[in-house]
Amino acid sequence: MQSLFPKETHFPSQVLCQKGCLADLAKETAPFGARGIVVHGASLEKKGLTETFAESFQKLKLVPEFFCRARGEPTLEEIRQVIQKGRAHRADWVLGIGGGSVLDLAKAAAGLFHAKQPPVYYQEGGALLEKGLPFIAVPTTAGSGSEATPNAVIINPEKKVKLSIRHPDFLAQKVLLDVELLQGLPFSVMCQSGMDAWVQAYESFISKYATWFSESYALKAIQLINRHLLPALTNGREEDLNGLLLGSFFSGIAFSHSRLGVIHGIAHPLGVLYGVPHGLVCSVCFAPSVKLNLPVIRQKYEIMSQTVGADFLTRITGVLAELKISSPFKGKAILEQEKIIRETLQSGSTTANPKPVTPEDVQFLLDEIF
Ligand SMILES: [Fe+2]
Numbered sequence: 184m185q186s187l188f189p190k191e192t193h194f195p196s197q198v199l200c201q202k203g204c205l206a207d208l209a210k211e212t213a214p215f216g217a218r219g220i221v222v223h224g225a226s227l228e229k230k231g232l233t234e235t236f237a238e239s240f241q242k243l244k245l246v247p248e249f250f251c252r253a254r255g256e257p258t259l260e261e262i263r264q265v266i267q268k269g270r271a272h273r274a275d276w277v278l279g280i281g282g283g284s285v286l287d288l289a290k291a292a293a294g295l296f297h298a299k300q301p302p303v304y305y306q307e308g309g310a311l312l313e314k315g316l317p318f319i320a321v322p323t324t325a326g327s328g329s330e331a332t333p334n335a336v337i338i339n340p341e342k343k344v345k346l347s348i349r350h351p352d353f354l355a356q357k358v359l360l361d362v363e364l365l366q367g368l369p370f371s372v373m374c375q376s377g378m379d380a381w382v383q384a385y386e387s388f389i390s391k392y393a394t395w396f397s398e399s400y401a402l403k404a405i406q407l408i409n410r411h412l413l414p415a416l417t418n419g420r421e422e423d424l425n426g427l428l429l430g431s432f433f434s435g436i437a438f439s440h441s442r443l444g445v446i447h448g449i450a451h452p453l454g455v456l457y458g459v460p461h462g463l464v465c466s467v468c469f470a471p472s473v474k475l476n477l478p479v480i481r482q483k484y485e486i487m488s489q490t491v492g493a494d495f496l497t498r499i500t501g502v503l504a505e506l507k508i509s510s511p512f513k514g515k516a517i518l519e520q521e522k523i524i525r526e527t528l529q530s531g532s533t534t535a536n537p538k539p540v541t542p543e544d545v546q547f548l549l550d551e552i553f
Pocket residue numbers: 327379380383447461465
């Protein structure tokens with residue numbers, strides 16, 4: 184019989200979800216101490232928000248130091264840089280404001296702030312004994328669900344691998360969900376991050392480790408993203424953006440209690456080898472994964488179809504077509520095929536896939552997208 188409840192739960196300590204709550208960022212940060220590091224991306228600077236924050240922090244006598252990260256997904260070296268900057272600044276907290284990459288970097292830097300070993304040690308499974316700094320998360324995209332999870336996905340460029348560093352203490356002490364931050368996002372960012380959240384919710388819902396608890400969040404995320412993704416992209420209405428923001432948050436809560444599946448297993452090696460954005464890799468693996476798993480998820484497939492109001496596979500292929508998402512791998516040679524297959528099979532996400540994944544199954548996915 185399926186379990187109702189996971190062995191343990193992981194929730195951010197406090198979540199504020201209200202339009203305009205970003206205006207209270209300094210007030211909400213103040214209880215964690217006067218000094219901190221704000222990790223962000225270049226778009227925040229372009230919008231003039233770093234100056235606005237600096238002023239509001241100053242009014243409350245907070246002393247932030249800003250760390251603007253480069254494009255792409257975060258690396259071990261970047262964690263070291265944020266920690267170094269934070270230690271020099273005598274930081275009391277780390278705040279991440281941005282997309283999944285920014286939040287993952289800020290989360291790892293906060294969690295490993297007092298760690299005795301270099302970040303790679305913990306990525307390779309070393310035990311973390313030292314408590315880090317409080318982490319405050321403000322997502323500016325609706326996609327990764329990183330604000331809700333205790334793990335950070337980090338690239339080790341030397342070994343060409345992308346792996347999670349996770350610890351229950353990494354969970355955000357405070358999350359601010361402000362729909363206004365999603366307004367004006369580039370189409371490609373909103374569409375790929377939205378599809379990532381949908382894939383996460385789907386993989387969580389069908390996961391071998393799913394419980395009634397995780398399924399409830401996953402199904403609500405599927406419903407919200409299905410209903411709001413296309414309208415949010417075409418009209419940018421607040422109601423739709425808010426649906427996406429919550430759908431993404433719920434997908435994070437869901438998969439941090441169930442793990443994911445083979446899409447996230449294969450997405451990491453493919454993302455590193457080809458430099459393709461995570462959301463795009465997940466999007467193009469979505470339909471092939473459904474085809475692969477269908478024989479063992481018939482009942483859940485029906486539930487997902489009812490939730491989206493159409494045959495599930497038809498619906499997702501229709502949405503992908505409408506978003507003009509096609510495989511960036513089509514026609515390319517498969518690089519390091521054995522490495523991709525080996526890493527996909529070793530991935531913790533793949534172990535949660537409902538159909539036990541064989542090398543032939545990974546090959547099937549590769550053949551579908553190349
Ligand atoms: Fe993802």
